[in-house]
Amino acid sequence: MAQRRNLPEVKKERQSMEKAARISTDIFIYGQTRWRMGVRPFRLLMMVCQTLSSEQGQIPLFPEYVFPIDKVFKYLGLEKTNQRYDLLAEDLKEFLSSCVERKTYTKRGARRWVGTSFITWYQLDEEDPLLRIQINENARGYLIGMKRWCSMQPKFYLKLSTEYQNWFYTFLRKELNLQPQITVEIDILKEMLYLDKTASYDPKKNPNANDNFFKYVIGIQKPKNWKYNPKGKNKAWEYTKNKNGEFSGTLAGITQYTDMNVTAYPIKTGRSYTAITFEISAKAKYLSDTMKERVVKENAKHDIHDFGKPSKQGRSCKTQSLADLFSSVPVIQPEENPTIQPENIPIGKTIIPGNTVRQMAKLQDTRPDILAKKLGYTLREDGNYEK
Structure with a gap:
């Protein structure tokens, strides 16, 4: 597994069943791309897409996302099994290895497949109530800033039970x-x-x-x-x-x-x-x-x-x-979906280290306070920035 990068941390403390997940239609370039993944790894991908969709494209760099593990179990349908940690570990392993492959050709006409994974690192700890995921910057074109996307709601795709249903939907x-x-x-x-x-x-x-x-x-x-x-x-x-x-x-x-x-x-x-x-x-x-x-x-x-x-x-x-x-x-049972009750869920915060903001400001030839204000961040007492 790739080493963990020093990235700003974003806590996402709810996964709404009503908010759409968006993924670029570039994963389906006719005759040029291919991908497959199991049911729950696909749901993990959609969970990440839903999180990124809520940012509305205002992401200077992909941070480290942190999800409450109990909400992840509910999202994947694992909350009622004693093997949930083992099953989630296998799902994360598959999610890490899953990718979109794009076909190109060599000068001699031979096919060449180039793969791009969606995530680069994760941490699942049975003593930590949080799941940590780092998204692959190289997959940015598939996840945000796309020219055309497919928009899907969790209350529909979470009802699908096979990988072919997920893929064709x-x-x-x-x-x-x-x-x-x-x-x-x-x-x-x-x-x-x-x-x-x-x-x-x-x-x-x-x-x-x-x-x-x-x-x-x-x-x-x-x-x-x-x-x-x-x-x-x-x-x-x-x-x-x-x-x-x-x-x-x-x-x-x-x-x-x-x-x-x-x-x-x-x-x-x-x-x-x-x-x-x-x-x-x-x-x-x-x-x-x-x-x-x-x-x-x-x-x-x-x-x-x-x-x-x-x-x-x-x-x-x-x-x-x-x-x-x-x-x-689809029959959506309220008792199976406590995440849609806003009053029960605190809203997460995005915290970017001050050093990261200064580096980005330097690259854009501007002052850190100007860049932070443009991105909607405010300076904290500890020198970092918060939104």
Whole structure:
């Protein structure tokens, strides 16, 4: 692990379930980037993004962020297990090693992958009630100051339960309200997910590779009598179902638990599937009144009952329809979310050492007091600066 840097300390004593986390869409440069991480490491990344989003870009340098460990456990869903420290230790290890890789080429045409990690150092101590994280300055372009970002709320992404749901929610969420559908080449998608070398998804090694990819990664399967129409509209494929007959898989989870609906179908070239079209729409519940009419008209173009008859749910004989799934919202229980009660949470302070301010002022050819005032900091009695 990299050595700890001497950085200003910022205490973040709450993680709101309502405040959005922003991450640059540069993590999804088509055919050029790839990344993957587990469910809880992804939540740690979003926790960091949410913290940085609250700074509104006013960060001269990335400080050392300090989070109350009990709030981190709740954010990750580990507060009820006795193994929470061991599990968080593994999550932090994966978070530290996770990166966005960007593809370039050598002069001879060989591929070259260059990776940028999100954090460079952390400290988890069972005798210390605080988790300490230092963010990688080289990842600044992915975390703040981006030209375009994907904005997501914790009350949605914390309900997702698989890494594919996290990945595709982020991937598709960035297009929500911008375009109703996007088409992506299957080979490119596999590469972006590190699945291009996996035998189960490689057509050269497995004749059912694409069907496996559709079923186990995307969470869709071909409806009975479905045929691809190259000249007109195609019906979306069915969501996969579990052994109880309930909709399951990546796209069903996103549709059920987040602020958007997603369906998909593959594009056929010749006798092979070569791309996937994702159709996305926002749930009217989360839109402003001015956009609800537009969304309703857009959704009316798609018959959400095309997936077939609803399935019976066990002995209760209740049915699950696509209409219910498309209108469903995540259930956020207040008792599981004490962090949204402002009166119970002190607001953290940002403290920058006086020496750091003087060095930054010297680099910008200005006085420390002028720079501090510009950044919103005030001088403390101990010579450091506070906001």
